[in-house]
Amino acid sequence: MKSTMNSRDNTPRQVEVWLSSESMPGRNSWFQGPQELPHQLSQQAALNWSLPQVSELTTLHVTPEQTYQEILGIGSSLEETTVHNLSRMKASEQLDILKQLTNPQLGIGLNLFRITLGTSDFTAQPFYTYDDLEAGETDFQLKDFSIQKDIDLAIIATLRQLLDVAPNTIFFASPWSPPAWMKTGNSLKKGRLKEGQEYTAALAKYYRLAIQAYQEQGIPIHAMTLQNEPLLETDYPSCYMPPEVQQELAVALKKELIEHGLPTKIWMFDHNFSDVWSYITPILNAEDGYAVVDGIALHDYEGEPEVMSEIHAAYPDKPLYLTERSLWGTQGADRMARYFRNYASSYNAWVTMLDSNIGTHQWPGTPGPTMLIQDASQVDLYWKTPEFYLLGQYSRFVERGAVRIGSSYGSVDTVTNVAFRNPDGGLVMVVINQTEVEQSFRIICEGSQFTAALSAKTVGTYCWQGL
Incomplete structure (x- = not known):
């Protein structure tokens, strides 16, 4: 023929x-x-x-x-667990891993990474934010704000090294909890943002200061979600944030960003398919909410990806981002195909490297294998699981700016x-x-x-x- x-x-x-x-x-x-x-x-x-x-x-x-839809990127996370494991390795091994993650010739070409503002449940550290105070104290002017812990824990150095290796990398950020003094319960665990405009304004300023502090370190934040899994209260950093609170916070944060010349985008929700309709409609059906939201972030732990096509039909100007879900095997690869077939503009795996002791983290369950696993007894050794290569079947070949x-x-x-x-x-x-x-x-x-x-x-x- x-x-x-x-x-x-x-x-x-x-x-x-x-x-x-x-x-x-x-x-x-x-x-x-x-x-x-x-x-x-x-x-x-x-x-x-x-x-x-x-x-x-x-x-x-x-x-x-x-x-x-246009594709923003495909990637994973550089939460503190992964950074902690990387930081224990010698410099040449750290560099090799970053190259294999980001270089499409040497590795798999990841170009979009999720970072956390303060610690998440996947951390080797005591939980912290950027303005932790003694019980009973407040800091509405945020005079004690500092990202020094992120510097001390090599988070900043790791992200800067990643940008040196792959300058086209985009970072987006998610917080797991506001500072405890802003919350009911006065704890990073569980609770809600306290009522009152002064708390909304303080949290918006807190987020803006975090974005500025990272920018001053040479790390631009392309976008941020306002609260990881806002419908979850649990025994690690978390904060219940109903739609009306997130709407007020989004409006306040957008004002902060504009006033300080910061181009960071606001992605709303950051939780499961099953709850997206009831959460986003009161925000996006309000004129001020629609005006300040730049995209919708989703997780895949409950519900089905097809709801994204419904959301796209209802709000076609608001891109959809799959910001958290770890997938395994060919069933996972098909699940990812369904994300994209239903208008996801990105995909991010959650947690890049645990060690062979399944550490170090503070999630209450037992995680599955990550794409990279460090030998806990010989920290300069690591191996790749099939998920490294299966994710690479997408990320090495689908470039930023591609369209489905x-x-x-x-x-x-x-x-x-x-x-x-x-x-x-x-x-x-x-x-x-x-x-x-x-x-x-x-x-x-x-x-x-x-x-x-x-x-x-x-x-x-x-x-x-x-x-």
């Missing part, structure tokens, strides 16, 4: 192919040491296009002329997918085989087709230049 030609330069087009395999997804046996994998972002022989023909193969059709393009989803009984067009016109299709057997399929796009076979429990990324 004669191959199709690239109409722009009369040379045959080919399809580049990379594969990664799952292995024991989510199992804690990965904390015991590295294991062999069939495919680890392994490049395969290129595939050739042909003229369309009758076929009984599973068929996926790609329509590049149909374009959807049309493609038929397929079926979990055969293969599923999502497709993108990069800023240079290159097309990227991530295809997922969750089944126990090899799946053969064909792709039809712009008048041509290619056929491929994808091993059981494997993700394939297919890249070609569009016409």
